[in-house]
Every structure is written in structure tokens, then in C-alpha cells.
Amino acid sequence: MTWYVLRRTAISCVVLLGISAAVFFLLHLVSDDPGRVVLGQRASQDAVADFNREHGFDRPLVVQYVSYLGQLLHGDLGRSYKLNENVGALLGQNAGRSAVLSLAGLLLALLIAVPLGILQAVRRNRLLDRGATAVAYVLYATPSFLLGLILIAVFSQFLPWFPAEASRSHSSWVVLTDPRAMALPVITLAVTSVAIFSQYQRSSALDQLGQDYIRVARAKGLPERLILTRHLLRNACLPLITLAGTLIPTLLAGNLIVESLFNYPGLGLLFLNSLQHEDYPVLLAYTLIGGVLTVAGNFVADLAVFAADRRIELSK
Amino acid sequence: MTAHQVSSAEVTEPHGAVPPEADSAELAALSPRRRGFSPRAVLRTLRHHPLGVAGALLLILVFGFCFLGPLLHRTDQTDVGLLNAALPPGPGHPLGTDTNGFDVLGRLMAGGRVSLQIGLLAALFATTLGTLYGAVAGLAGGLLDGFLMRVVDTLLSVPFLFFVLILSARFHANAVSLSLVIGGFSWLVSARLVRGEVLTLRVREYVLAARVMGTSRRRLILTHLIPNALGVIIVNITFQVADAILVVASLGFLGFGLTYPTADWGSQLASGATYISADYWWLIYPVGGCIVVTVLALNLLADALRDTLGRRAD
Numbered sequence: 213m214t215w216y217v218l219r220r221t222a223i224s225c226v227v228l229l230g231i232s233a234a235v236f237f238l239l240h241l242v243s244d245d246p247g248r249v250v251l252g253q254r255a256s257q258d259a260v261a262d263f264n265r266e267h268g269f270d271r272p273l274v275v276q277y278v279s280y281l282g283q284l285l286h287g288d289l290g291r292s293y294k295l296n297e298n299v300g301a302l303l304g305q306n307a308g309r310s311a312v313l314s315l316a317g318l319l320l321a322l323l324i325a326v327p328l329g330i331l332q333a334v335r336r337n338r339l340l341d342r343g344a345t346a347v348a349y350v351l352y353a354t355p356s357f358l359l360g361l362i363l364i365a366v367f368s369q370f371l372p373w374f375p376a377e378a379s380r381s382h383s384s385w386v387v388l389t390d391p392r393a394m395a396l397p398v399i400t401l402a403v404t405s406v407a408i409f410s411q412y413q414r415s416s417a418l419d420q421l422g423q424d425y426i427r428v429a430r431a432k433g434l435p436e437r438l439i440l441t442r443h444l445l446r447n448a449c450l451p452l453i454t455l456a457g458t459l460i461p462t463l464l465a466g467n468l469i470v471e472s473l474f475n476y477p478g479l480g481l482l483f484l485n486s487l488q489h490e491d492y493p494v495l496l497a498y499t500l501i502g503g504v505l506t507v508a509g510n511f512v513a514d515l516a517v518f519a520a521d522r523r524i525e526l527s528k
Numbered sequence: 529m530t531a532h533q534v535s536s537a538e539v540t541e542p543h544g545a546v547p548p549e550a551d552s553a554e555l556a557a558l559s560p561r562r563r564g565f566s567p568r569a570v571l572r573t574l575r576h577h578p579l580g581v582a583g584a585l586l587l588i589l590v591f592g593f594c595f596l597g598p599l600l601h602r603t604d605q606t607d608v609g610l611l612n613a614a615l616p617p618g619p620g621h622p623l624g625t626d627t628n629g630f631d632v633l634g635r636l637m638a639g640g641r642v643s644l645q646i647g648l649l650a651a652l653f654a655t656t657l658g659t660l661y662g663a664v665a666g667l668a669g670g671l672l673d674g675f676l677m678r679v680v681d682t683l684l685s686v687p688f689l690f691f692v693l694i695l696s697a698r699f700h701a702n703a704v705s706l707s708l709v710i711g712g713f714s715w716l717v718s719a720r721l722v723r724g725e726v727l728t729l730r731v732r733e734y735v736l737a738a739r740v741m742g743t744s745r746r747r748l749i750l751t752h753l754i755p756n757a758l759g760v761i762i763v764n765i766t767f768q769v770a771d772a773i774l775v776v777a778s779l780g781f782l783g784f785g786l787t788y789p790t791a792d793w794g795s796q797l798a799s800g801a802t803y804i805s806a807d808y809w810w811l812i813y814p815v816g817g818c819i820v821v822t823v824l825a826l827n828l829l830a831d832a833l834r835d836t837l838g839r840r841a842d
Contacts, residue, residue, distance in 0.1 A: 223678075230682035238691065242698045353823035355774055357781045358816040361801050365812070369805060376804075461687035465778075468689065472782055473801075483690075484782065487697045499690045506685040 220514065224507045231503035232284070236277050239492050245269060249490045250293045284500075290493040294486070299497045303479065307501075310478035312388050314467055317401025318456065325406045329413020330440060330448060333421060344410065351407035356466050360400040360473045367396060378476040397474045404466060405459075412455050417448040450517050457513025460506045580832020586825035590818075594640035603634025605791060617810055624810040626796070627803065628789075632810055636818055639791035643822070644769075646707045646776050646792075651768035653711030658718030659761055663749045665719070666726030677723065680716045688713040692775060696784045703786065706779070710772050718764050725757040759833075766830035770823045777819050793819050 243249070246269045247260035264270045268279070283290060289299035332341040351359070368376040374395045388394070420426065421444070429439045468480035475481070479498060486494035575581075601622075617624040623632035665676040695709050729735055730753070738752055754761075773793075779785045780794020781801075788795075793815050800811030 226678065227682045227685055230679070231685055234683065235686065239694065242695060349827065350820065350824060353770070353820045353827055354816075355777055355781070355819060357778070357801075358797065358819065361797070361804065361812060361816070365804060365809075369807075461685065465687040465689040468687075469778055469782065484693075487693060487784075490698075495690075495694060499686055499694075502687050502690060503685045506687075510685075 216518070217515070220511055224511055227507055228504060231507075232281065232500055233277065235496055235499045235503070236280060237273065239496055240273055240276075243490065243492050246293060246492070249492070289497040292486075292491055292494050294489045294491045295494075299493050302482065302494065303497055303501065306477060306479045306482050309388065309476070310467060310471070310480065313394070313397055313401065313471070313476060313478060314463060316394070316398045318405065318463070320398060320402035321405035321409055322452070322456075324402065325409030326413055326445075326449065326452065328406070329410040330417045330444065332410065332414040333417035333448075334440070336418065341414075345414075348407040348411050351403065354404070356400055356404045356469050357473050359403060360396070360470060363396050363400055376474070378474050397470050397476050400470050400473075401463075401466060405463070408459070409452060409455070412451055413448065416451040417444060420444050420448045423447075453516045454513045457509040457511075457516075460509040461502065464502050464505065577832035577835065579828050583825045583828025583830075583832065586821060587829060590640065590822050590825060591644065594637050594644055597637040598634065601633055601637070603631040605630055605634055605638050605789070623814050624808075626799065626811055627808075630789075630791075632814060635791045635796060636793075636814060639793045639796050639815070640818060640822070642703055642786065642790065642792050643773050643776050643819075646703050646710065647769040647772040649704070649707035650711040650714065650772040651765050653708060654715040654768055655718050655761060655765050657711070658715035658720075659722045659754060659757070660749075661715065662719040662722030662724075663726050663753055663757075666723040667730060667745060667749060667753065673723070677720070680719055683713070684716050689775065689778065692779065693782070693784055696779055700787050701779075701785065702790075706776065706786065707772075710775055714768060714771065714775075718761065718768070721760055721764055722754075722757050725760050726753050729753055729756055763830055763834045766826055766833060770826035770830070773819070773823055773826075 245260065245264055246267065247263035248255070251259055251263060261270070268276065271279075280290070287300065289303070291297070292299050292302055295302060328344060332344050335341050364376045367373050373392075375393050376396070378390075378393050378397065425443060426439060429443055430436075464480075467478065468483060470476065471478045471480035472484055479501070483495065483498045485491075486498075612621075612625050621631050621633070623636070625631055626635065661676065661680075665673045668676075691713050692709055696706060699705065701709070735748070735752055738748060743752075776785065776792055777794035777797070780792045780796070781798045783795070783798065785792050785795045796815045797812065797819070800808065800815065803811060
């Protein structure tokens, strides 16, 4: 176990280093020089060159990358060009709001998908299963912005139940404690994930239903409800743990679109605004955080599967 | 001189000691081709998959709509006509006009053409790159394989929409550049997939036989490994086209798609969305429906193909 964790940690560190290099060099390859971005198009060439020299942007890229890594190790994500604020602080203001949105969406998705998937497996090829699969197919082909728009049209325009935009307040407390404004973004995120989760849950539950331990439990005369909740649930959820971990990049990208659609003040919206203003330190930091989350998600997923099913150790 | 160089030197003498007939016949007998690609196998597969047939038919409809439709329904998609802006569906404009006076039905066809072209081009580019990369990694094994695959893991850890957004925000995208960018970041899955396939193929008898006969690595990859992994590759292309169409739509929706007035479904939907409270439903649902139907058709087809041709790793 310890050896496994150590090895995985080492690989994760290498991957993180690779991500930082890939993003850093890509961004610098496509960006204007920082002096130009900060001082604007009308600034003189000399002023731009002075600015770049003063802040070290005239050094070779590799040197800049190494010094950026040094900063990162001290927890310093750099300074935003446009908002003139520490990037770490800037992200910190928005991270909580994004995290609550994503977690609420993920939780709601799992709450729907896990029972639905198991139910579909138990009632395989019956009307409910067929219907749910058909809906999942359509949802899977529906981009989250279209789904969000339809939800807005129905639950905000036609039936004025929920507002179409997130709360305008600067305070996270106000944003997060406004359940009516949170409802549509959370539902949009959840519904797009349900399609994937429920189909995975269905096939994993089908696998488990054919196993001997289920047959034994049935032979013992256990009530079907107990078999499903006590025995099947635990084992059939394993693939879903891994899936949720590996889906983090997709979920993050989904977050970006949903935040933009509902004007929800989170990291995704910050990213899009920074993109419009060529604010590269923010873009770099956000992309890095995305990478860290993904690596961490895979890591935790592996550990969780490992903890839930000790047999994996034997096969390694 | 390494063993690899020896074997490629030998193959320049055609077939060496083995008679050519024996070579091809023996290899054909050993090569199972069970998961390989053949048009007849695909048709046979589709016969047993009503959903796959539905997907294929839908796809033909979508292509006909986008590429043949403009011949029947001619519209002007270059000049704005503000006098005709935001007309509801009616005679002359079966789906109304948008807020710039473009005919919505004609714009759907134009946008669909662009989306399909980008989707196909991006998928072909990604697949070519990924297939070669995966085949090399799988065949090489050892340290090189480990390194190449860590590169893939690393790039897969960053949501590729971020990269594509950054690049398309910076450069004014046209259909070709956008396909290259999307393809350039979506080859990773096919690389992984093909590597996995090659790992299982390389220990099969016919590959071993070919190796013993001194086939060069390049020839091994091109004539034995890739053709036999083709089933998996084709299934993956179908999925990739669907994914690329969704990415193009997302970019357009976020405002980083193609340069105006080139139409694409995403930006069409985005401009319709700003008028959602004005009840201009014809600006939202037809284009939304087009995206869903196209992606759905591709996914249905891909799932049916996967059932016999191979799997897609996720």
C-alpha cells in the first residue's frame, strides 16, 4: 500500500511538472509580450521594453519558466496584468463558489444516476430501462449550453420560478445562499452528467448481478431490497468512483460553459474574462489548477477503489 | 548495429528465403482480422442494430440537408438585411430570419457544412497523429513507451477546451485552423487506444511470424498492426467527429468560434440566446435540434460499430 501510494505520488509530480511546462510555453508562444498587454497598444516601444526588462520578461523563456516554478513552490501564482491583484487571491475569491457549484451538481447527478442505473440493470430491457437509455442518448448529445437555455426558457421565462442569472452580489455568502439562483446552474450541470453516470452504473450493476455472491445471497433468501442496497450497491459503485475522477477535465470544461451561460461568478467566468483581456497569469494559474485537480482526482479515485476493494493489491 | 537495423536490411531483399505465396497465405491464415475493418462486416453489423441504422440514416439526412439543401433553398448568407431582421417563420423564410436578417434555414445549412467539415477534418487529423503515435509506443515498449505514454497522460490532464480556447481567442479562427487546433489536442485518446490494441496484437502468432521473417518495423506497423486495429480506429473516428462538433459549438457559443459572418451552429445559438426573453424561439430550437441530431446520429452509429469492431477506451 505505502509503496503503491509513493509510486503514484512520484508519477503525479512528474505529470504536474509536465503540465506546468506545457501550459507555460504554449501561453508564451501565443501571447503578446506582457509589457504590451499591461501598457496598452498606444504605449511606446521603449516603454514596453523598459517594462519587460524591469519585470524580467526579456529573459529567455526557460529562465522565466524556472523562476515561475520557484514562485509556485512558494505558493505565489504571480500577479494579474489587468486586475492588478495577486492571482492566488483572485482565484481564492472565486474558487469556493465554483467548488460549491460543481460539488452540488456532482452530488445531485450521483443521487439520480446511482439508483437509476441499478434500477435499469434490475429491470433490464423493460420499458423503464429502454426509456432511460433513450433519454441518456439524447442528453449525451445535448451540449450543456443548449440544455441550460431550454431550462431558462421553461423555468425562468415560461414559468417564472427561478432567475436566469446567478446573484449579482460580490459576497460569496449571498451568492451561495440564494437557492433559487443556484437551482438552474446546478440542475444543468447535474443533468448533463446523469446521462454518462447512469449508463456506467447500469453496465457495472449488470456485471455484478451475474456474480456468484448475488446468487448466494438470493439462495439464502435475503430480501431483494437488502441484496441491492447492502451487496450490490457497494460493488457496483466502484467503476463510478473511477469515472468521476477521470471525468474531472470534462466536468471543469462543463463548469466553464455553465458559468458563462448563467453569469455565475466562478473560476470559469474569471477564465473567460481573462481570456478576453489577454491576462495570461490568470489563464496559466487556472489551467494549472485544472491539471492539479485532474491528477488529484485520478489519484483519489485509485485510492478509493483500492480502499473499497482490497483484492486489487493482489493483482498488482 | 542493432537488431532493428538488421531486420530492416533483410527486408529489402523481397521475402528472402520464404516463397512469396507461402508468406501471404500463411500470414492470411494466421491473421484473424476478426476485429479488422471491412465494409461488408460493417453492413452486416448494422443489419442487427436498428439504432445503428437509424444513426446512419439520420447522418445521411444531415449531410443531405447541409450540402444539398442550399441547392434547393438558395439564400444570401453574406449581406446583412436589417429590414428583414427577426422575422418569424413565414413565406419565403420557412424558419424566419435572425437579428441580422439572415434566413435561418439557409444559415443552418451553411453552419452545418462548416461544423461537419471541421468535425471530419479534426477527427482525421487527430486519428492519423494518434494512430502513428500509439503504434510506435506500443511496438517500442519499455522506456520509450513509458515516456510517450506519460506525455499523453500529462496532456490529458488539462481540459483540452482550455487550450483550444486560448489558441482560438488569440488567432482569428477559420475552418482549417480550427480543425487543426481541435485535432492537435484530441489525438491523445486514439493514441492510447491504438497502443492498447498494438500491445495485444504484438504477441499474436501472425505478428510473431512476420517478425521472424524479418519484416521491418515500419512495414509491421503499416501492414499488420494498423490494419488490424482499424476497427477500433474507425469507431473512435466516429466518436471524435461528434466530440469535435460539440467543441466547435461550445467555442462558437462562448464567442471564440469562427470569424463573423461565417456561420457555425454554436455562435448561431449564442446570438439566438441573447434574445431568449424576446421569445424568438426560431433562433434557438432549430439550431439546437441540428446539433443534437447530428451528434446523436454519430454516437448511435459509433455504438453500433463498436459492438463488433472494437471498443473505445475512456
